[in-house]
Amino acid sequence: MVLVGNPNVGKSSVLNVLTGSRLFASNYPGTSTEIAAARLELDGTEIRFYDTPGVYSIYSNNEGSNLTRELLEKEAIDIIINIVDASNLERNLVLSYELLDLGYPLLVVLNQVDRAREIGMDIDVFKLSSLLNSPVIAFSASTGEGVDEFQAFLRDTASMKGKNAGSNPAESLNVRRIRLDESCDCSGNCGRCSIVVEECTTNLDLQRAERARATAQTVTIPTAQAASGYLQNIRYLVDRPVAGTLVLLILAYLALVALSKFISMCEGPIANLLEPVSEILHGFILSIMPPGFVATVLAKAIPEGLIIPFTIIMPAMLMVSLLMALLEDTGLLPRYSVALERLGNFFGVSGQAVIPLSLGFGCRTPAVMATRVLPNDTQRFIVITLLSIVIPCAATVGVLVMISAKFNASLAVIVSTMLIVMLLLGLILSRLSPQEDAFIYELPPLRVPQAKNVWNKIKLRFSGFFTEVLPLLLIMSIAIRALIESNLLEVFQGMESITRLLFGIPAEAFVAVLITIFQRYLAPLVLLNLSLTSREATIALSMIALSLPCLPVMVVTVRELGFKSLFKILGMGFITSFAVGMSLNMILPV
Numbered sequence: 001m002v003l004v005g006n007p008n009v010g011k012s013s014v015l016n017v018l019t020g021s022r023l024f025a026s027n028y029p030g031t032s033t034e035i036a037a038a039r040l041e042l043d044g045t046e047i048r049f050y051d052t053p054g055v056y057s058i059y060s061n062n063e064g065s066n067l068t069r070e071l072l073e074k075e076a077i078d079i080i081i082n083i084v085d086a087s088n089l090e091r092n093l094v095l096s097y098e099l100l101d102l103g104y105p106l107l108v109v110l111n112q113v114d115r116a117r118e119i120g121m122d123i124d125v126f127k128l129s130s131l132l133n134s135p136v137i138a139f140s141a142s143t144g145e146g147v148d149e150f151q152a153f154l155r156d157t158a159s160m161k162g163k164n165a166g167s168n169p170a171e172s173l174n175v176r177r178i179r180l181d182e183s184c185d186c187s188g189n190c191g192r193c194s195i196v197v198e199e200c201t202t203n204l205d206l207q208r209a210e211r212a213r214a215t216a217q218t219v220t221i222p223t224a225q226a227a228s229g230y231l232q233n234i235r236y237l238v239d240r241p242v243a244g245t246l247v248l249l250i251l252a253y254l255a256l257v258a259l260s261k262f263i264s265m266c267e268g269p270i271a272n273l274l275e276p277v278s279e280i281l282h283g284f285i286l287s288i289m290p291p292g293f294v295a296t297v298l299a300k301a302i303p304e305g306l307i308i309p310f311t312i313i314m315p316a317m318l319m320v321s322l323l324m325a326l327l328e329d330t331g332l333l334p335r336y337s338v339a340l341e342r343l344g345n346f347f348g349v350s351g352q353a354v355i356p357l358s359l360g361f362g363c364r365t366p367a368v369m370a371t372r373v374l375p376n377d378t379q380r381f382i383v384i385t386l387l388s389i390v391i392p393c394a395a396t397v398g399v400l401v402m403i404s405a406k407f408n409a410s411l412a413v414i415v416s417t418m419l420i421v422m423l424l425l426g427l428i429l430s431r432l433s434p435q436e437d438a439f440i441y442e443l444p445p446l447r448v449p450q451a452k453n454v455w456n457k458i459k460l461r462f463s464g465f466f467t468e469v470l471p472l473l474l475i476m477s478i479a480i481r482a483l484i485e486s487n488l489l490e491v492f493q494g495m496e497s498i499t500r501l502l503f504g505i506p507a508e509a510f511v512a513v514l515i516t517i518f519q520r521y522l523a524p525l526v527l528l529n530l531s532l533t534s535r536e537a538t539i540a541l542s543m544i545a546l547s548l549p550c551l552p553v554m555v556v557t558v559r560e561l562g563f564k565s566l567f568k569i570l571g572m573g574f575i576t577s578f579a580v581g582m583s584l585n586m587i588l589p590v
Contacts, residue, residue, distance in 0.1 A: 001047060001048065001049050001050070001077070001078055001079050001080075001081055001154075001157075002049070002050040002052060002068075002071060002072065002075070002077050002080055002081065003015060003049060003050065003051050003052060003081045003083055004052050004055070004058070004068060004080055004081070004082055004083070004095070004099060005054060005055075005082060005083035005084060005085075005092070005095065006054055006055070006056055006084075006085065006088075006091065006092050006095060007053075007054030007055070007056075008054060008085075008444050009054065009083045009084060009085040009092065009111055009112070010083060010085070010111045010112060010141050011051055011052070011054070011083045012036070012051055013111070013141035013142075013453075014083055014109060014111055014139065014141050015036075015038050015049055015051050016141070017141045017144065017147060018040055018049075018147070018150065018151070019038040019039065019040040019049065035050055035051070035052055035053075035067055035071055036050070036051040037049065037050055037051070038051065040154070042151060042154055042155050042158060043155060043158075045155075045158040045159075047154055047158060049081075050071055050075070052064070052067065052068045052071065053067060053068070055068055055095070056094070056095060057094075057095065057098060058072075058095075058098065058099075059098075072102070072104075077104060078105070078157065079104065079105040079106070079107055079157060080099055080102075080104045080105070080106050080107070081106075081107045081109055082095070082096050082099055082106055082107065082108045082109065083109050083111050084096060084108055084109065084110050084111065085111060085112055086110040086111065086112050086113045086115065086116040086121070086123055086138070087112055087115045087116040087119060087121065087445075089116075089121075089123065089215075089216040089219070089220060090212050090213050090215075090216035090217075091212070092212075093211075093212035093215055093216055094208050094209050094212045096108060096132065096212070097208040097211055097212060098208055100132065100133075100134065101208075105134075106132075106134040107134065107135050107136075107137065107153065108128070108129075108132060108134055108135070108136045108137070109136075109137050109139045109146075109150065110123060110125065110128075110136060110137065110138045110139055111139050111140065111141060112140060112141075112142075113138045113139065113140050113145065113146075114140045114142060114143050114145065115445065117223065120222060120223050121220055121221070121222065121223065122220075122221040122222075122223050123138070123219050123220055123221070124219045124220075124221060125137075125138050125219075127218065127219045128215070128219040131215050131218065131219065132215070135153065137149050137150055137153065142450065231445075231446045231447070231448070232446075234446055235445065235446045238332070238335055238446070239335070244335065248332070248335060248336055251332070252336075255323050258319065258323070259316065259319050259320065259323070259397070262315055262318075262319045263315050263316055263319070263398060263401055265315075266311070266314075266315035267311050267315070267402075270310055270311045270314075270315075271307065271311045274306065274307050274310060274311065275307075277303075277306075278303035278304075278306070278307055279303075281299075281302055281303045281306070282299050282300070282303050285298050285299040285302060286299045293485060293486070296485055297478060297481045297482045297485050298478065300481050300485075301474075301477045301478040301480070301481035301482075302474065302477070302478070304477050304481070304528075305473050305474035305475075305476070305477030305478065306470075306474065309465070309470050309473045309474075311402075314398075314465055315398070316394045316397050316398030316401075317394040317398070317462055317464070317465050318458070318462055319394075320361055320394035320397070321394070321457065321458045321462050322454070322458055324358065324359065324361070324457070325449065325453075325454040325457040325458055326449055326454065327358065328457070329447065329449035329450065329453055329454060329457075330446060330447060330448075330449055331444045331445060331446045331447055332446075333354070333358060334444060336354045336358070353371075353374060353379065353382075353383045356368070356371045356374075356383055356387065357383060357386065357387065357391060360387045360391035360393065361391065361392070361393065361394060361397070364387050364388070364391060364393050364549070364550070364553050365553055365556050367387050367391075368384050368387060368553060368556045368557055368560060369556060369560065371383050371384055371387075371560070377561065380560070380561065381429075381561060381565055381568075382426075382429045382430070384557055384560070384561065384565070384569065385425070385429060385568075385569050385572060386422060386425065386426065386429075387549075387553070388548070388549035388553055388557070388569050388573065389421075389425065389546060389547070389548075389549070389569070389572060389573050389576055390418055390421060390422045390425065390546060392418075392545060396545070400414065400541055400544075400545060403527055403528065403537065403541060404537065404538075404541060406528070406537075407527070407532050407533070407534055407536075407537030408534045408537075409534055409537035409538040409541055410534065410538045413538050413542065413584070413588070414538060414541055414542050414545060417542045417545075417546065417580060417584065418542075418545055418546060421546050421576060421580065425572070425576065480526055480529065481529075494507075495507040495510065502578070502581065502582055502585065503539055503540075503543065503578075503581035503582060503584075503585050504535065504536065504539055504581075504584070504585035504588075504590075505532075505536045505539050505540045505543075505581070506530065506532070506536065508526065508530050509526070509527060509530060509532065509536060509540040510540075511526055512526035512527050512540060512544060513540070513543045513544055513547055513577060513581075527540060527541070535588050535589075535590065538584070538588065539581055539584045539585060539588065542580050542581070542584055543577045543578075543580055543581045544577075546576050546577055546580050547573055547574075547576070547577040548570060548573040548574070548577070549566075549569060549570070549573065554566055554570075557569065
């Protein structure tokens with residue numbers, strides 16, 4: 001069974017409620033950018049679900065539509081489950097009629113019926129089912145309404161499976177693309193398209209739109225309008241062009257302040273708590289291992305590799321995960337897309353770019369995948385470049401704050417340099433993409449985040465600390481300590497005159513810059529074991545903060561855009577890092 005629907009209708013939420021899976025479900029379009037699978041066992045029968053990216057049409061030439069068409073063509077699909085936003089019925093039914101024309105059995109799930117009632121709408125489910133000639137279920141992923149009815153339908157469907165064996169509904173899928181020729185480079189993102197409707201759509205498209213309008217009017221029953229609540233009042237304020245932008249900028253500033261305060265608040269108590277553990281580990285390792293090089297390295301590296309992640313990186317990742325979950329589920333994240341549209345045009349991208357760029361502050365690897373919400377590969381390349389070179393992940397933020405505090409490096413200079421590089425890099429890259437004349441973006445309603453959903457997101461994002469960050473930091477700590485104890489870093493002393501002349505930093509600090517190719521948040525650990533002045537630390541940290549994409553980001557970039565794009569990004573990363581080092585070396589007073 002495959003779930004298909006418009007963006008931001010709650011497909012992942014419906015699947016999570018049914019199967020107990022942990023797919024990301026957020027209050028903004030573009031959460032799902034690839035096919036996800038989940039299983040449900042009912043009465044001994046296993047049912048497999050596919051969650052597809054949100055699409056307005058399966059015939060569009062974008063990533064989500066292409067993935068959905070391929071799935072319908074290649075997999076044996078028993079039924080299409082069309083998730084429909086009950087509060088935006090007319091728009092959603094256009095896709096419903098398109099799916100009906102494919103010839104697959106169709107179940108229409110009217111999600112967010114609670115939201116529809118709140119805004120003064122009720123829907124005649126039986127009349128809608130009659131007009132569509134398909135079963136319709138009123139559903140709410142938030143309240144659990146319709147879950148029992150949905151499961152009953154699935155049981156009936158599973159019991160009837162096999163009666164129509166041999167039929168292949170995919171044969172009726174005649175794939176058509178929307179006017180893809182030299183005169184019309186269609187992105188498939190019709191909500192942001194400036195092409196005249198009559199020039200782009202066929203008569204069949206117009207007929208479906210008319211049928212959807214007539215059907216929605218027929219089955220929608222106006223009810224007493226709910227009183228305007230505080231969320232509606234907040235929405236009126238936030239959605240105003242000037243006042244809303246100011247509010248969003250203030251919220252962003254407060255979020256950064258909260259992140260900084262939380263890290264500094266946690267550092268002392270956690271360090272004091274772990275200090276005895278560190279001493280116990282140090283003594284234990286020396287007691288169980290024979291004296292020598294290995295024992296010395298492990299006795300120093302393992303305690304160091306545990307204290308640093310838990311005191312700095314863990315609080316940073318935890319707070320970033322919380323902030324991102326709140327931004328997503330309240331519906332504020334897409335409003336940043338609108339507020340930053342003009343700034344996005346400066347970079348040659350739409351305001352939607354704020355979604356993957358914001359996600360990059362949590363982890364840049366899924367943020368690269370989230371660039372699929374953008375309308376074309378040129379914009380994706382620009383955003384992936386900014387993610388790779390400029391945007392620091394949560395772990396990197398924590399390490400940079402810690403190292404800068406130790407050496408009294410200037411955070412103001414580091415942050416200012418990052419902003420200047422982002423503007424300059426954006427200005428250069430913007431020449432690769434033509435500016436768009438129109439910007440149309442669908443804003444979801446503001447909502448109070450559900451504690452369960454927020455907690456699940458924090459767990460999913462924060463689990464990376466234990467599965468990826470902590471093991472890598474521990475290994476890197478051992479490797480660095482081994483280099484120090486073996487005096488291998490002295491090999492780089494031959495570069496001392498060059499690195500001092502060009503960047504104003506010792507050769508060992510330059511090694512940290514090169515380590516960013518493995519993981520950016522690992523690189524600053526080299527600096528911990530050096531004696532640096534405030535000026536040297538500021539330059540070194542700036543070069544690290546603005547350098548190369550880490551290995552996981554490189555792998556995902558190749559998968560998304562290919563090796564050619566990765567090589568371009570690597571080249572720009574080297575140039576940016578070296579240019580930053582040389583510039584700061586000339587500007588900062590000795």
